[in-house]
Amino acid sequence: MPGNLAVVGGGAPAPALATGAGNASPTFSPLYQQIKALITQSLQSGEWKPGELIPSEVELAMRFKVSQGTVRKAIDELSAENLVVRRQGKGTFVATHHEARAQFRFLRLESDSGETHYPDNRIIDVKRLRAPAEIARSLDIKSGDSVIFIKRIQSFDGAATIIDELWLPGLLFKGLTAERLIEYKGPMYGLFETEFGTRMIRASERVRAIGADADAAALLAIACDTPLLSVERISYSYGDRPVEVRRSLYLTSRHHYQNELG
Amino acid sequence: MPGNLAVVGGGAPAPALATGAGNASPTFSPLYQQIKALITQSLQSGEWKPGELIPSEVELAMRFKVSQGTVRKAIDELSAENLVVRRQGKGTFVATHHEARAQFRFLRLESDSGETHYPDNRIIDVKRLRAPAEIARSLDIKSGDSVIFIKRIQSFDGAATIIDELWLPGLLFKGLTAERLIEYKGPMYGLFETEFGTRMIRASERVRAIGADADAAALLAIACDTPLLSVERISYSYGDRPVEVRRSLYLTSRHHYQNELG
DNA sequence: AAGTGGTCTAGACCACTTT
DNA sequence: AAGTGGTCTAGACCACTTC
Numbered sequence: 001m002p003g004n005l006a007v008v009g010g011g012a013p014a015p016a017l018a019t020g021a022g023n024a025s026p027t028f029s030p031l032y033q034q035i036k037a038l039i040t041q042s043l044q045s046g047e048w049k050p051g052e053l054i055p056s057e058v059e060l061a062m063r064f065k066v067s068q069g070t071v072r073k074a075i076d077e078l079s080a081e082n083l084v085v086r087r088q089g090k091g092t093f094v095a096t097h098h099e100a101r102a103q104f105r106f107l108r109l110e111s112d113s114g115e116t117h118y119p120d121n122r123i124i125d126v127k128r129l130r131a132p133a134e135i136a137r138s139l140d141i142k143s144g145d146s147v148i149f150i151k152r153i154q155s156f157d158g159a160a161t162i163i164d165e166l167w168l169p170g171l172l173f174k175g176l177t178a179e180r181l182i183e184y185k186g187p188m189y190g191l192f193e194t195e196f197g198t199r200m201i202r203a204s205e206r207v208r209a210i211g212a213d214a215d216a217a218a219l220l221a222i223a224c225d226t227p228l229l230s231v232e233r234i235s236y237s238y239g240d241r242p243v244e245v246r247r248s249l250y251l252t253s254r255h256h257y258q259n260e261l262g
Numbered sequence: 263m264p265g266n267l268a269v270v271g272g273g274a275p276a277p278a279l280a281t282g283a284g285n286a287s288p289t290f291s292p293l294y295q296q297i298k299a300l301i302t303q304s305l306q307s308g309e310w311k312p313g314e315l316i317p318s319e320v321e322l323a324m325r326f327k328v329s330q331g332t333v334r335k336a337i338d339e340l341s342a343e344n345l346v347v348r349r350q351g352k353g354t355f356v357a358t359h360h361e362a363r364a365q366f367r368f369l370r371l372e373s374d375s376g377e378t379h380y381p382d383n384r385i386i387d388v389k390r391l392r393a394p395a396e397i398a399r400s401l402d403i404k405s406g407d408s409v410i411f412i413k414r415i416q417s418f419d420g421a422a423t424i425i426d427e428l429w430l431p432g433l434l435f436k437g438l439t440a441e442r443l444i445e446y447k448g449p450m451y452g453l454f455e456t457e458f459g460t461r462m463i464r465a466s467e468r469v470r471a472i473g474a475d476a477d478a479a480a481l482l483a484i485a486c487d488t489p490l491l492s493v494e495r496i497s498y499s500y501g502d503r504p505v506e507v508r509r510s511l512y513l514t515s516r517h518h519y520q521n522e523l524g
Numbered sequence: 525a526a527g528t529g530g531t532c533t534a535g536a537c538c539a540c541t542t543t
Numbered sequence: 544a545a546g547t548g549g550t551c552t553a554g555a556c557c558a559c560t561t562c
Contacts, residue, residue, distance in 0.1 A: 030530080030531060030532090031531075031532070032531075032532085056546075056547060056548080057547080057548070058546090058547085066532080066533090067532060067533045067534070068533090068534090069531095069532065069533065069534085070531080070532060070533080072548085072549090073531085073532090075548095080342075081524065082524060086547095086548065086549090087540090087541090087547085087548080088539065088540050088541080088547070088548050088549065089539070089540035089541035089542080089546085089547055089548065090540080090541060090542085090546095090547065090548080091541095091546090091547055091548075092547090092548080105523060105524070106523055108521075108523070202522065202523060202524055203522075203523040204520075204521075204522055204523070205520070205521045205522075205523060206518040206519070206520060206521075207469060207491065207514075207518060207519035207520075207521060208491065208514040208518050208519070209471035209472070209489035209490050209491045209512075209514050210471070210489050211489050225487070227471035227472050227473050227489040227490070228471050228489070229469065229470065229471045229491075232518075233523075250471075252469075252470040252471050252472075256468040256469060256470050256494075257468070257469035257470070258466075258467070258468060258469075259370075259466070259467045259468075259469060259521055260464065260465075260466055260467075261367060261368055261370070261464060261465040261466070261467060261495075262343065262344060262367070262464055292549080292550060292551090293550075293551070294550075294551085318527075318528060318529080319528080319529070320527090320528085328551080328552090329551060329552045329553070330552090330553090331550095331551065331552065331553085332550080332551060332552080334529085334530090335550085335551090337529095348528095348529065348530090349528085349529080349559090349560090350528070350529050350530065350558065350559050350560080351527080351528055351529065351558070351559035351560035351561080352527095352528065352529080352559080352560060352561085353527090353528055353529075353560095354528090354529080
């Protein structure tokens with residue numbers, strides 16, 4: 001009896017899955033997509049935390065009452081989206097920002113010479129404030145809602161190269177203080193993930209060229225009107241929920257923004 | 263008799279495949295990767311041309327003497343890499359630059375307002391010259407080899423916005439003339455693909471902010487030193503062969519370079 | 525009705541890691 | 544030896560397109 005389980009009314013205890021193949025319901029989706037959604041829910045809810053091992057394919061297949069191949073296809077997509085990482089012989093792990101591997105997915109600035117060590121961070125300012133209209137719109141919150149503002153400088157080899165200004169929803173990052181940010185070693189997204197349970201999944205960037213204003217010029221130790229890369233980023237967590245607005249200025253005299261067009 | 267064909271010395275007429283699973287040879291690779299390589303060869307050789315239908319999965323499975331599932335996995339990857347396009351019920355087609363769909367994979371500049379119509383092109387210059395050292399290095403040819411140089415302006419809504427300078431290997435683009443470029447309607451990569459049999463597969467870009475020099479300022483009708491986006495692209499064809507160097511300047515006062523970080 | 529890609533299953537064996 | 548992901552097969556049925 002090949003074919004489906006959650007389908008035609010098939011076998012045993014009806015799984016929590018909506019209709020499989022052979023269905024014409026308006027909300028139809030393939031079984032593996034439903035499995036993928038269920039796994040994503042467990043990731044989002046924190047049932048399996050970043051860095052942890054998730055259940056094996058066989059185990060998940062039993063739990064969801066589908067074949068291993070179907071679970072496999074679901075995990076394949078999650079892996080392609082960088083939500084999980086597969087390791088042959090060991091298992092499948094929840095992706096985390098605490099890895100050299102993940103660092104550069106969200107930092108496209110590279111040294112012209114090729115060697116790209118991780119930059120030093122210096123926090124300049126951290127404060128709570130009411131969200132300006134435009135920030136609120138990007139974060140999908142109400143104008144005037146509490147947001148946390150962070151300003152910092154990143155340096156390569158001692159040379160100030162990046163000015164970052166971040167806005168985070170106050171609700172999600174309640175206990176975030178300057179001290180915590182300063183004492184923390186490692187990537188900021190790692191801190192957000194472990195301390196606040198918010199994981200950045202993907203981001204969208206708008207890149208422009210602008211001239212340095214007086215403030216930027218002072219911070220980067222360059223002349224006013226020096227051309228800089230302006231990078232406006234919105235980062236999203238599970239469920240395409242926007243959780244960070246970041247406006248950065250990149251000094252590109254010895255570095256460049258690297259991008260691959262597939 | 264499950265398992266392999268091209269493997270342990272199995273059944274009938276030995277396929278042209280190198281060893282499948284269960285092999286410890288130094289050059290081992292999974293069967294579906296070998297199939298993928300064979301299909302890629304047929305694409306590269308022009309056996310199936312851009313826009314054309316390739317043989318069905320069943321047919322390819324017979325030809326290569328593997329299961330349909332193995333062919334499927336090979337094509338899955340080719341599809342993910344945008345080398346082919348699958349269409350349910352119709353078949354699998356060789357990807358082509360002659361589609362609205364493909365246009366914006368290689369043009370990341372978008373209007374701030376969202377509406378992104380395709381720009382107008384104006385060819386300024388086309389000439390043969392000897393490759394400067396740096397261009398030659400990027401194109402993996404000898405310094406002094408013949409290259410074709412193209413300079414053009416792209417305009418959005420009548421406003422000059424992009425200056426492009428291209429270098430192409432002379433050997434690959436022998437009959438390319440200014441007339442042909444000017445009279446051609448549609449994307450330049452489409453022309454390269456149909457007229458010269460060279461298809462751009464992927465590209466790598468380095469983005470910087472620089473100030474407009476006198477020449478750029480005149481062409482874009484802006485002031486000298488206006489900040490511009492400098493985009494240096496190297497495009498690759500099959501087999502990671504570099505076939506285009508492009509240096510562009512983007513005016514980003516009303517447009518931005520859009521990038522998604524996965 | 526026939527052909528195509530898309531989904532799902534079941535089972536085998538492989539490569540890799542850990543016990 | 545046992546467990547995990549990775550590959551491969553064979554066969555069923557589905558959704559979509561074309562004849």
